[in-house]
Amino acid sequence: MSLIKQIISGDRRALAQALTLVENDYQNSQNMLAEVYTHTGHAHIIGVTGIPGAGKSTLLNALVKLMRKCEDTLGLLAVDPSSQFSKGAILGDRIRMRDLLGDKGVFIRSMATRGELGGLSSSTAGAVDVLDAAGFDRVIVETVGVGQAEVDIASNAHTSIVVLCPGVGDSVQAAKSGILEIADIIVVNKSDYPKVNVTKSYLREMLDIGSAVQVGLSETQNMTCDPHLVHGTSGAGNNSWQVPIITTVATSGEGVSELFDHLLAHYDHITSTGEITVRRQNRLRAIFESRLRKQLYTKFSQMLSEDYFLRQLELMMVRETDPYTAATECMNNFEINYIGDED
Amino acid sequence: MPDNPIRILIAKPGLDGHDRGAKVIARALRDAGMEVIYTGLRQSPIMIVEAALQEDVNAIGVSILSGAHQVLVPRIIDLLNDNGLYNVPLFVGGIIPDNDVEELIQLGVAGVFGPGTSTSDIVSAVREAVS
Ligand SMILES: Nc1nc2c(ncn2[C@@H]2O[C@H](COP(=O)(O)OP(=O)(O)OP(=O)(O)O)[C@@H](O)[C@H]2O)c(=O)[nH]1
Numbered sequence A: 001m002s003l004i005k006q007i008i009s010g011d012r013r014a015l016a017q018a019l020t021l022v023e024n025d026y027q028n029s030q031n032m033l034a035e036v037y038t039h040t041g042h043a044h045i046i047g048v049t050g051i052p053g054a055g056k057s058t059l060l061n062a063l064v065k066l067m068r069k070c071e072d073t074l075g076l077l078a079v080d081p082s083s084q085f086s087k088g089a090i091l092g093d094r095i096r097m098r099d100l101l102g103d104k105g106v107f108i109r110s111m112a113t114r115g116e117l118g119g120l121s122s123s124t125a126g127a128v129d130v131l132d133a134a135g136f137d138r139v140i141v142e143t144v145g146v147g148q149a150e151v152d153i154a155s156n157a158h159t160s161i162v163v164l165c166p167g168v169g170d171s172v173q174a175a176k177s178g179i180l181e182i183a184d185i186i187v188v189n190k191s192d193y194p195k196v197n198v199t200k201s202y203l204r205e206m207l208d209i210g211s212a213v214q215v216g217l218s219e220t221q222n223m224t225c226d227p228h229l230v231h232g233t234s235g236a237g238n239n240s241w242q243v244p245i246i247t248t249v250a251t252s253g254e255g256v257s258e259l260f261d262h263l264l265a266h267y268d269h270i271t272s273t274g275e276i277t278v279r280r281q282n283r284l285r286a287i288f289e290s291r292l293r294k295q296l297y298t299k300f301s302q303m304l305s306e307d308y309f310l311r312q313l314e315l316m317m318v319r320e321t322d323p324y325t326a327a328t329e330c331m332n333n334f335e336i337n338y339i340g341d342e343d
Numbered sequence B: 001m002p003d004n005p006i007r008i009l010i011a012k013p014g015l016d017g018h019d020r021g022a023k024v025i026a027r028a029l030r031d032a033g034m035e036v037i038y039t040g041l042r043q044s045p046i047m048i049v050e051a052a053l054q055e056d057v058n059a060i061g062v063s064i065l066s067g068a069h070q071v072l073v074p075r076i077i078d079l080l081n082d083n084g085l086y087n088v089p090l091f092v093g094g095i096i097p098d099n100d101v102e103e104l105i106q107l108g109v110a111g112v113f114g115p116g117t118s119t120s121d122i123v124s125a126v127r128e129a130v131s
């Protein structure tokens, strides 16, 4: 039986091995992913991101338990950063998800970012597709919302949840880093701590400013289709969804059923308004772009001789060239043909 | 296939609440370039094997201080076999009496590390078992 058939028939070990292939072998997983793709499109993809230690995993533990009461099946991907130095990683999200083990309706996989150019978003997207094809009703991706790659992953979801904690300082950081812009739902977890209301009203204000700006933009701009504007417009503004701010205590489960209700409401909203089609297309675009970036980079590296590279570096040192000119000269020598339909 | 990091599950079965040793090992393995899936305290054999299966790890390390190794280890090995994971090397760390070490090896444990074992010995043992 092929790996795909095994996955679809519910073989969890085959599923685990397929995820390894996606993670480890960009080239050899391509054919499998192509076949997997024909079986995708059924799962509700949920991104959960937020500041480190906000309680994302604990919250998912509680949320998934609730979802299981409704017989939903769940595939979870927990992404944690790799160490820049050793390339190793400690993947600890399972510590908080202990209630979910031993339930055949739940499958959890930890992934390290592995710091590769365009690699993380591409292998995470592949892993999401594998879990979708395996038949899980919802696929949830947990990432720490600190780097752009992580934010990209979250914004490839149908529904993005941003998890913060009381403490306005953290929220300011979050606003600066841009993760608020991708939020469909904001959770202020650890609301057993003080200053919950201050944080909530600050966040509400940030969101209102954001949507005021959006309204202003769409009046003047008439939504032209610049492909580079597509990223990150998933959250507030481009549809009539009001981003709710939900307070939770993940450790006790308080507020988690409200979160679940809003999650279902958001899914209803995007399916009934057709917004889900936009999001599916954004997701495909992001995967396509990230595969292109990665392969272009690989190809270019192969075409660039190391000796030449080092010689350029030496020339820079004696000021006979500079990094700006040298980069352009390399590119000028790289054969690129126009790709597109003939007019 | 390109050089991929070794993935190893570190778990702490049994009822005692000390996982400092396990955390030190996890850190050392990470610094040696491995991806360590750390599952925390009070993991039952079923939880450990289920996590190993989902994570498709190359090796498993369990830290046992409670003296319950005679019950826990055979149970873990049985479950690994039931799930088709007989190729995944299992390491045991903790205070294991000399007489029992041989028994564990007989059962199929890939290595037993007492309290004095250096982390670099553990790293090389894992690398060797996986290669
Ligand atoms: N008081 C309180 N503590 C919480 C709450 N939710 C989570 N915690 C604690 O916060 C700590 C971090 O929780 P995690 O669930 O690991 O947080 P995370 O956001 O997944 O962390 P990373 O994945 O490392 O970014 C743990 O010690 C939790 O027990 C909460 O609502 N209230």
Ligand SMILES: [Mg+2]
Pocket (backbone or CB within 6 Å): A056, A057, A058, A092, A093, A142
């Ligand atoms: Mg976490």
